[in-house]
Amino acid sequence: MKTIVTHIGMLATPLGRGPRRGRLQGQIQTLRDAWVLMEEGTVAQAGTGPAPGADQTIDARDRLVTPGLVDSHTHLIFGGWRQHELGMKLRGASYLDILAQGGGILSTVSATRAASQEELEDKAEKALDEMLSLGTTTCEAKSGYGLDVDTELKQLRAIRELDARHPMDLVPTFLGAHAIPAEHREDRAGYLRLLCQEAIPAVAAQGLARFCDVFCETGAFTAEESRIVLEAGKAHGLIPKIHADEIDPTGGSVLAGEVGAISAEHLIVCPPEGIASMARGGTVACLLPATSLYLGAPFAPARDMIGAGVPVALASDFNPGSCPCLDLQLVMTLGCLRYRLVPEEVLTAVTLNAAAAIGMAEQAGSLEPGKQADLVIWDAPDLDYLCYRMGSDLARTVIKKGRIVSSSD
Ligand code: NIG
Ligand code: FE
Secondary structure (H helix, E strand, C coil): CEEEEEEEEEEEECCCCCCCCHHHHHCCEEEEEEEEEEECCEEEEEEECCCCCCCEEEEEEEEEEEECEEECCECCCCCCCCCHHHHHHHCCCCHHHHHHCCCCHHHHHHHHHHCCHHHHHHHHHHHHHHHHHCCEEEEEEECCCCCCHHHHHHHHHHHHHHHHHCCCEEEEEEEEECCCCHHHCCCHHHHHHHHHHHHHHHHHHCCCCCEEEEEECCCCECHHHHHHHHHHHHHCCCEEEEEECCCCCCCHHHHHHHHCCCEEEECCCCCHHHHHHHHHHCCEEEECHHHHHHHCCCCCCHHHHHHCCCCEEECCCECCCCCCCCCHHHHHHHHHHHHCCCHHHHHHHHCHHHHHHCCCCCCCCCCCCCCECCEEEECCCCHHHHHHCCCCCCEEEEEECCEEEEECC
16 A cells, blocks of 8 residues: 655655764755655655655645654653652752662662553553654663563563554663662672673573663763673673763763764763764764753763764653653754754754664664655644744654554644
8 A cells, every 4th residue: 555645845854774973964855845655664755746646645734744753762661750859859969869868760660660561561651652642753762670680571571562562663772780779789799790690691582672771870880880781781692882971971981982882872971082982983872951951960062972973863861760751852952952953963863863873774764765654744844943943742643654643633
């Protein structure tokens, strides 16, 4: 069956099957008065002028169409919420203070251990519905709120189930190295052994994750501990990712390039040697501006990264603590205002470069023949307008693999 989207006022998409770096990050294709022909869930052709025939027609009514957005960093699966931390923060507690008192990530760990897999799935499904309606059609999802083998596997199984039953494509990441659990507080080496000798082999044997991530940070894991975990993951076929330089520069971005991480995340206080290492290692910088906003923290040096040839992706970091926000439209506006990226660079950052950060650039992140027909019709005449209308939801029709999956038209 052929479906065509006609009367597209502006079709805006990066092109390619890998990340775009440097000046190329801002070079996208924009077509006026365009159409996209979809067949069997993939893009057959995109063009301008008279549209070819099809079995079904969707009229974009002169509005903007882009690829479906890709959220390359979420902590989708968790029990409970942490709204009580808002008041704590307003009274002066820092993110790391709350974690050191056994709150923060560790309180979500208790709630996640107590929840059944089904409860976790039902809760995450609501978030996925919301993400889809906001224009996100592919997302990464991490474990990391179990911190024991059974609960980490439970989270990853929930991701697998949701990938099977929800229109969203989910890409799973093992984040057992998210914090030291309370029961290992006096025995860090024991927890590292559990991660490397039990958890990682079990995750890999069951095919439950593509990536292995670690929170390299003061109060979480040192760079040397992070290297041990990421090398163990690699030995079992899990590709490294790393939460690096979010609060303190503890060597995470340098390590990212050294271990050949596919992406490094946050990078708020990334030093020049970290940027150079990522450029050498081919690592995508996955920046999370809504987290900077929520933590009252500085914003990552995105322009320096683009200048150094590091591909930049932007993602939500949706999680119950440092960023309870899953809206990539807001992330796009923040990318312009706080990173000083231009709309074309921002679009690449939330589509093709984000797809590259999660190993999906062959099938998602741009609208060109052979790729998945994942696209959004926005209530916007052009890309500038989408980035500029902060705080309004402009997604009208969301198409996943050629099928309308969300519509508010
Ligand atoms: O990416 N920084 C580490 N992990 C998350 C926060 C998780 C939490 O606070 O629950 C992040 O910001
Ligand atoms: Fe995160």
